[in-house]
Amino acid sequence: MAATEEELELLRKELVGMKEESEKQGELVRALKGKKVEKKEIEEAVEVLMKLKLEVQTKEKELVAKVGSDGGKSSNKETFRQQLNDTLTNRLFFIPAFKIYGGVAGLYDYGPPGCAVKANVLALWRQHYVLEESMLEIDCPCVTPEVVLKASGHVDKFTDFMVKDEKTGMCYRADHLLKDYCNEALEKDPLLTAEKRQELKGVLSTLDELDAQQLGAKIKEYNITAPDSKNPVSDPYPFNLMFKTSIGPAGNSIGYLRPETAQGIFVNFSKLYYYNGNKLPFAAAQIGQAFRNEIAPRQGLLRVREFTLAEIEHFVDPEDKSHPKFKDVADLQFLLYPRKEQLAMEKPVKTRIGDAVSQGIVNNETLGYFIARTYLFLKSLGIDEERLRFRQHLPNEMAHYASDCWDAEVECSYGWIEVTGLADRSAFDLKAHSDKSNEDLTAFEKYPKSKEVERLKVTPHLKLLGPAFKKDADTVGKALLAMAEEEALAMKAKLDADGQAPLEICTTGKTFTIKKEQVSISKEKVVETGRRFTPAVIEPSFGIGRIIYCMYEHCFYTRPSKSGDEQLSVFKFPPIVAPIKCTVFPLMQNEKLNDVAKRLSVDLTRAGVANKIDITGTSIGKRYARTDELGVPFAITVDFESLDAEREDATLRERDSRAQVRIPLEEIATVVRDISEGRLAWVDVLSKYPHVAPSHED
Structure with a gap:
């Protein structure tokens, strides 16, 4: 025990x-x-x-x-992961890219079943979000000009901290070295005291907050060395993760392979807003490849250099973040891990999303709605809801402009893995691109009737700014116009009292002294027919490769063969995402049985059911095992009773229960299609059609 x-x-x-x-x-x-x-x-x-x-x-x-005696959890995880990865690579779900040339870390090829699974997951994502939520889908280039990513902050801040082996020059992510040390000590060091265990757990819980100096101090404190050579490592320093390139033959225009798909949506906001009839809220979506030059990619599909993202930008009035469909999901309960529980090192608890929003744990209805919809989406893929949680970002994890952020995390053999980020990014992105491009990226709300309001008016006197600030005059003028009301009123009070006031421009880091005669600041009454504002954005961002890998882990299991001398691998994929929905077997090599099997395969294809026919003549048991290993949910066996003119039926076998029923040949394609598309459940089939005893080889 x-x-x-x-x-x-x-x-x-x-x-x-x-x-x-x-x-x-x-x-x-x-x-x-x-x-x-x-x-x-x-x-x-x-x-x-x-x-x-x-x-x-x-x-x-x-x-x-x-x-x-804890059951060997650590070794069991490694054994499970090895069995899973052997099955995935042997059956060509995915394989290391360019392997005949030695391969490249962090790059993978999807084989035939992997491509089918990925296509099915994306189709389900598109149905679940784009179609059901009436989103506007776009497709933007992967190569992005530097100016776009400069405005978004990626050029300056899209970094991880790296250390180098001081003797070999090998590079490692500093936070990964620290994370591995803590996890290994917690899992494998039996002599750790309660105080030391608490300390290491504390380091893990705040890992994302540590700056270069703090990471370096911990690495030295724990005497962490390079994992391959055991040599000492350098102090951590930032490394930008984007792939840099040049656009055009002259090489003068700098570009990057996009690290995310969101920026293409933001820069097209005004066009999408017009396409949507100038109405808010609306959502735009994009599925596409993204690229990150990872320092030391590992963990298979969980950390790669090229990957597929599916991202949504839901544009909403910052003063009204309610959602008309929130009531449809308000009663859903699932594991939430708010920052309060994290800081107290308590466990996540099942919480009704309606309560989380009403209590202010989740910032607003729209963010809560997408959290709930993400829970339903991941669950439909076969993700175990008991190993799925939504973790709120700690205050020092969040970007300064964000109102609230949550990650959907799935527990697998590598621990808790982030697969989806859900963030209320306020109006930062549109404002950043508007400022950089000088384009109007705002929305307009027309009032039912005009009204008189008092507005602050700031008027820079350009004739005086020019001689005073020369080349910086334009920047100073724009900064004065961009001041928030509170900031402008504070400047007016300072000018009235002292005759001058400081103006700090955060984009340049410079501070200028403004004199009273250089700007007029006053309040005036105006008649307005509406208001113009920059929309806020709620962003769900899905790492498709990570989701698929976690789905592989949650759907994989082994069961003994009939003889009991080996363990057979099985993927219990939900039919809607299975790479092949159905296989068709003639019981044995026989021309008449083969003809019926081929006819059934044609019927399935015409019904839109991905199927595979196997007329190899090997035993039924081996053919079942082969298809179970691919996660095929159903198998049709054509036997000599199928040739009986009075019967004309075949056996339909379900993968996990291995239960079998007899279904008329003319109905079987429709039944498999309806189950695969979720319109029919296997329990309904069991209640409608006669059961048969399983094959002695199953």
């Missing part, structure tokens, strides 16, 4: 006490030897010391054995 954490902690405390006693006895022996006392007294003290050391060794072995 596995030892409890309380039992393990008691053993650790006993061991610490015994070690302290042993060390004291060792000091006594050294003291006696220094005093040159009688040999017998020294021998007696040494005998006690040896006895204490033996007791310490015995207690250490007991503790190691107890820790090992």
Whole structure:
């Protein structure tokens, strides 16, 4: 039986006490030897010391054995992962790219079943979001001019901290080295005290917050070295993750392979807004490739250099973030991990999303709506809801402009993995691109009737700014016009009192002194027919490769063969995402059986059901095992009863239960199609058609 954490902690405390006693006895022996006392007294003290050391060794072995009795979770995870990856690569779900030339870390090819799974996941995503939410889908280039990514902040800030092996020059991500050290110590070091375990868990929970100096200090404190050579590593320093390129033959125009798909949506906002009839809210979506020059990619599909993103930008009035369909999902309950529980190191709890929004845990209805819809989407892929949680970003994880951020995280053999980010990004993105491009990226709300309002008016006197600030005059003028009302009123008070006031321009880092005669700031009454504003954006961003890998883990299991001498791999994919929905087998090599099987395959194809016909003549058991390993949910077996003019039916087998029913040949394609598309459940089929005994080979 596995030892409890309380039992393990008691053993650790006993061991610490015994070690302290042993060390004291060792000091006594050294003291006696220094005093040159009688040999017998020294021998007696040494005998006690040896006895204490033996007791310490015995207690250490007991503790190691107890820790090992946890079921070998760490080794079990590695064994499971190896079985899974062997199946995925052997059956060509995905394989390392360019392998005959040695491969390139972080680049993978999808084989036939992997392509089918990916296409099915994307089709389901498009149905679940683009179609059901009436989103506007666009497709933008992968190569992005530098000016776009300069405005978005990627050129300056899209970095990870890197360290180098001081002897070999090998590069590593600093936070990954620290994370691996903490996880390995927590999993494998039986001598860790409760205090040390708490300390390491604290480091893991705040890992994303650590700057270069803090990461370097922890690496030195724990004496972390390069994993391959055990050499010391350098201090951490930032490394930009974007692939840089040039546009055009002259090479003068700098570009980057896009690190995300969102910027293409933001720069097209005004066109999309017009296409939508100048109405808010609306959402735009994009599916496409993104690129990140990862420092040390690992963990298969979880961290790669080229990957598929599916991103949504939901544009909304910043003063009204309600959602008309929120009531449809308000009663859904799933694991939420708010920042309060994280900081207290408590566990996530199942929470009704309606309560989370009403209590202010989730910032607004629209963000809550997309969290709930993401829960439904991931669940429909076969993700275990007990190993799916939504974790709120801690305050120092969030961008300064964000109102609220959550990550959908899935537990797999690598731990909790972020697969979807859901953020209320306020109006930052549109404002940034509007400022950089001088294009109007605002929306307009027309009032039911005109109204008189008091507005602040800022008028820079350009004739005076020019001589005073020369080349910076235009920048100063724009900064004055861009001031928020509170900032402008504060400047007016300062000008009235002192005759001058400072103006800090954050984009340049410069501060200018503005004199009273250089700008007029006043309030005036105006008649307005509406208001113009920059929309806020709610952004769900989906890492498709990560989602697919977690789906592989959650859907993979093994079961013994009929003989019991081997374990057979099975993927329990939901039919809607399975790479092949149905296989068709003639019971044995026979021309008439083959003809019926081919006819059924044609019927399935015409019904839109991806199928595979297998007329190899190998045993039914082996053919079932082959298709189970591909995650095929249904198999049709054509036997001699299928040739009976009075019957003309075949056996339909379900993958996981291995239950079988007889269905008329003319109905079978429609039944498989309806189950695959979610219009019919297997339990409905079982209640309608006669059961048959499973094959002796199944």
